[in-house]
Amino acid sequence: MIGLTGVSRSFTSRSGSTVALQDIGLHITEGEFVAVVGRSGCGKSTLLRLIAGLLPVTEGEITIGGERVTGARRDVAMLFQRSALLPWRSVLDNVLLPVEIFGWNKAKHRDRAYRLLETAGLNGFEKHRPHELSGGMQQRVALCRSLMGEPRVLLMDEPFSALDALTRADLAVELQRIHLENSSTVVFVTHSIDEAVLLADRVVVLTPRPGRIRKIVDIAIPRPRTLGRTEHLGEVARCSADLHELLMERDMSRAVETEGR
Structure with missing residues (x-):
């Protein structure tokens, strides 16, 4: 449904060039819910804007339904932090x-x-x-x-970040139900590990800038999901812990560079 092949994006300013995303390769199937997590500045929002056609790629290619993305499309909707x-x-x-x-x-x-x-x-x-x-x-x-x-594709850029914790949890449960009923393909950017585990079929973990895919984590927990006490509480906790450890790891390239000094 959504294909990203060798996608990179750089920004140029008076102070020089900044690589926001580097060599992103990802395939998202129709109807799938994919969450994207990573530290601030790793390129999560930039990735959404590339898929939406709001920004051009510097290198690589993005396709939706087999068609190359060259600009904004009517079958792609985007939801931002503010309503x-x-x-x-x-x-x-x-x-x-x-x-x-x-x-x-x-x-x-x-x-x-x-x-x-x-x-x-x-x-x-x-x-x-x-x-x-x-x-x-x-x-x-x-x-x-x-x-x-x-829309065939719904892109969501931290849509619940300005809300209190309980409201965010309520809306996460609501979004699960709406997604099941509407069957759109969703790419959801979030800083919240709990939101990612509650909502996603897979979670894409990005490295610090330049953003690269560190790992893609499958969330094979039956729906509907909740952070409350259910028979799947242990699985929810394990997935959350795995993502937390991945996000806490130092970027591998920086670690290797530091150790070599």
């Missing part, structure tokens, strides 16, 4: 915004908007304005908006 809802529009009208932007039939898509809001637990809030909602509810509205066009 970016329009404050003067109702919840329903915010969700319907892509319909207006792309010139789709509004009457045809209105029923889908209502269904998405119901799925996200927001039925009854259709006429509310964003300021009348909690932060978690606003992010649910933003998620519904991103799903309006039935």
